[in-house]
Amino acid sequence: MSTPRKSRLLLSTAAAVAALTLGLSGCTNTGTSSESSAPAADTQQTAKASDGPTCSLADYKGEAIELKDATVGFSQSEKEDNPFRIAETQSIKDEAAKIGVKKLITTNAQSTLSKQISDIQDLISQGADILIVAPLNSDGLEPALKAARDKNIPVITVDRKLSSGACEDYVSFLGSNFVEQGKRAADQLIEGTGGTAKVAILLGASGNGVTTDRTKGFVDQIEAKAPDIEIVAQQTGEFARDKGQAVTEQLLQSNPEITAIYAENDEMGLGAQAAIIAAGKVPGKDIQIYSIDGTKNAVEQLAAGSYNGVIESNPRFGPLAFKTIESFLGGEPVGQDIVIEDGEYDPDNAADKVNSAY
Ligand code: GZL
Secondary structure, X not given: OOOOOOOOOOOOOXXXXXXXEEOOOOOOOOOOOOOOOOOOHHHOEEEOOOOOXXXXXXXXOOOOOOHHHOEEEEEXXXXXXXXXXXXXXXXXXXXXXXXXXOEEEXXXXXXXXXXXXHHHHHHHHOOOOEXXXXXOOOOOOHHHHHXXXXXXXXXXXXXXXXXXXXXXXXXXXXXXXXXXXXXXXHHXXXXXXXXXXXXXXXXXXXXXXHHHHHHHHHHHHHHHHOOOEEEEEEEEOOOOHHHHHHHHHHHHHHOOOOOEEEEOOHXXXXXXXXXXXXXXXXXXXXXXXXXXXXXXXXXXXXXXXXXXXXXXXXXXOHHHHHHHHHHHHOOOOEEOEEEEOOOEXXXXXXXXXXXXXX
């Protein structure tokens, strides 16, 4: 059933989305609320200035609609037992409430690709005028994207990058530079270990560019800058804490020489910390731990000296996603690749910055 499209133009907005510094609505409430706590200065999500390719409503063949009259569908990928996912979904809900979107429908694919496809198809059948999608994988969503394309429903992707074409199957990608995150994690590990270590890598889940890029950034930087650091093992912990712990327990038994862990997200890093303790060793000292995300749990451990470094991967896409949608539906060209800036936490700043974590 197609949704009657409203022809009224959206709120006009001056500039294409390029370098935007946006305040964040708080992610503390549990429901959709128009109330939001004042954003802490450094929780803001900032897009890097870009002169890359753009996409406009005319290019995409969509129709203008006012957000206040729009039904927005949000497709979340992974279970919300990871603070990254909890904060990401809450940011979308908070911003939708703040803007006064007519209706926001959220789904969660529980880390299952086939369910994300059916979730998106359901959102379309429920009358979504706009879709915000956090893809589980870089490939495989084609049937759902085609269903949206056939109805000219704009799709904004946040977090992970799809292999298919921007301004064709979807309007824009909003997310981090994951290769850069891996490089920065390597820099933290090189500094923290003095350039000598035997490292195990806890890989993220397969099938998405985040894992590929965080691995490439890290390995290339170690090879380029640290001849006395050896990567002795790489194994996936599926971005999950329990699997990160189980894999680390096994790696420590088979590689007792390990002196540092690079975990491609905080949840696996915290699992590794539990494994290190179970092995009778002191995390942060006997075996150092570096990871990516910026969750409160990890940053608190860092401040306590039981963790060694965290590179932020900011999940608070709500303001930037809706600003992109407003610009696009108002006829402005928006960037096809909108890359955000990410902060970092180290032993010197963790205690002061922990409130920026999520
Ligand atoms: C990164 C995101 C990753 C997080 C993990 O943008 O896709 O997925 O870093 C999550 O915590 O599992």
